[in-house]
Amino acid sequence: MDPFLLKTLHIVGALGAFAGIGAIIAAADDKHRKLAGALHGISLLVLLLMGFAMLKKPPMDQHWWQVKLVIWLFIGAAPAFAKRKVLPAGALVGICLALGATAAYLALAKPF
Secondary structure, eight states: OOHHHHHHHHHHHHHHHHHHHHHHHHOOSHHHHHHHHHHHHHHHHHHHHHHHHHHSSOOTTOOHHHHHHHHHHHHHHHHHHHHHTSSOHHHHHHHHHHHHHHHHHHHHHOOO
């Protein structure tokens, strides 16, 4: 598959995941919260599949992609944190944005 298409779909998955988090936090009723949860889950699946498709075979001597996977697992659990009010909504969004920026840095710099 074309690397440009894979990267584009990977970015679309990330945007959808963050849009889902925002919509879950802002949702007024359960119907909208369920739709936002579906957007979040599907976007994370697209993100995961396109990420592994770009890696083709994960480099076992590098660990940046494993750290990225853990970051995205936290972002995947963010709706549960929002529902249970573990963190205030503003703090949760800020943490998710900071982790998303860290994941982007890891993908671009591949520091380790």
